[in-house]
Amino acid sequence: MTPTIGVFDSGFGGLTVLRALIQRLPAARFAFLGDSARLPYGSKSRRTIARYAAESARFLVEEQGADYLVIACNTASALALDAIQEAVSVPVIGVIEPGAEAARRASKTGDVLVIATDATVQSHAYAAACQARGLRALEKACPLLVPLVEEGWTSHDVTAQVFRIYFGELMADAASQGLTPDTLVLGCTHYPLLKPLIEQAIPASMTAIDSAESAADKLVQQLSQDLGALPATSADSQANPSAEPVLHCFATDSVEKFERLGSRFLGRPVGQVQLVDLGG
């Protein structure tokens, strides 16, 4: 059996999660939906986000035949995971719980820093998921990092400077609260593109957790439980590196920006993006 993995985001940042999934499951089929006509989700109410996310989830399951669903969007994971689980009958994995779980495994001091967008920080979903695992978490919104990534300045001196300012403020806050953080969660699907820059700027003793990687690991774990064996492992892929994954990308608007920027996030061409209409 070759499972179909549905991956959903409000835009195309979630392609970093798809990239991590393809690395682990090169023989699976993938359907990615970016609900770009209705982004940003961050400024909208919980009820509206839940409706949009449930419609998107149903498209992937009912029309694209997804057997598993990965919610590659921090806002939707934070505010609409329940609504999505109610809307579809397949297993649903968000990015926040796997990110917090990876932080728990990585942290020795139990003190964790989280950087994310304004909307994700305001939901305090990472703080809650960390606290449920006995960690103390300090969150900070870093609104300039997404536009810097979208501008393509992923290794630019300006971006390093902006990151150092945000990180310095966060470390000062942590110190003033008596925290000794040793783990930094990258709580936004755009941030994996900044991981090399971030790892150069933080202390060598600190671990950066990429929640895209953590969510992909979580799906692999679920698949191996369900199927007994994986459809194909990274080892198989190394034996046959030319194998191309079966991948279809859909967007509700802005196909042009998706196609232009998407390959940078996915690490390979996104191919032709199909426009779909999910209504209002």
Added chain:
Amino acid sequence: MTPTIGVFDSGFGGLTVLRALIQRLPAARFAFLGDSARLPYGSKSRRTIARYAAESARFLVEEQGADYLVIACNTASALALDAIQEAVSVPVIGVIEPGAEAARRASKTGDVLVIATDATVQSHAYAAACQARGLRALEKACPLLVPLVEEGWTSHDVTAQVFRIYFGELMADAASQGLTPDTLVLGCTHYPLLKPLIEQAIPASMTAIDSAESAADKLVQQLSQDLGALPATSADSQANPSAEPVLHCFATDSVEKFERLGSRFLGRPVGQVQLVDLGG
């Protein structure tokens, strides 16, 4: 007669236009609507933008009694001015034509630079309005400037650095096309907050045109034609500087962000922002 001026934007950036209007017409009544639930307009189709803008215009005219309408949004001015003029029966002023007109008056070489958001640049509305006046215009999208303003970094060294990078690229493009620009149009309602920083970075011989100021001047001109005399001039306001304008602000979502950031754009408190539902 005290006219009511309706001012419309997709967000709250247009408060810089309202600020310029209040400076000129301190005794007028003002109603400002930010259609924040449906922003950003820039990524949406012309038909959708026209529908949103027409609904917003009707709210200001029919429910708030606006006698004049100022479209303090570059995207709506570029793509929906006709649709708004059809939707309401009062005079409608956008930001693009007044900005281009001010550039024509300022430029001696006839070569003009325009910086704006991605959506405004892609519409080429400034280039067309400049060309109609015999100017040669070169446009450049500066996507990082809006988030830097919203982060409050209006005089930050990082912002100066980002501006110098964009401006350097634009000047190099101009040189390669044989242009000798002496005028820079700030084609986004967020940019007036960067005017001091921008004026320090550009050559002393170059004039920066603030299209918020130009649109306000255009309305004053129209009012003095229509009414013979103005309801109150800046001179009156200087005689009685404590006079507070009558101002009501409305938003379709994100009242919190509007109230938090709005006063920085308006240069005075925005007061309580009222939430309105325009549907869709």
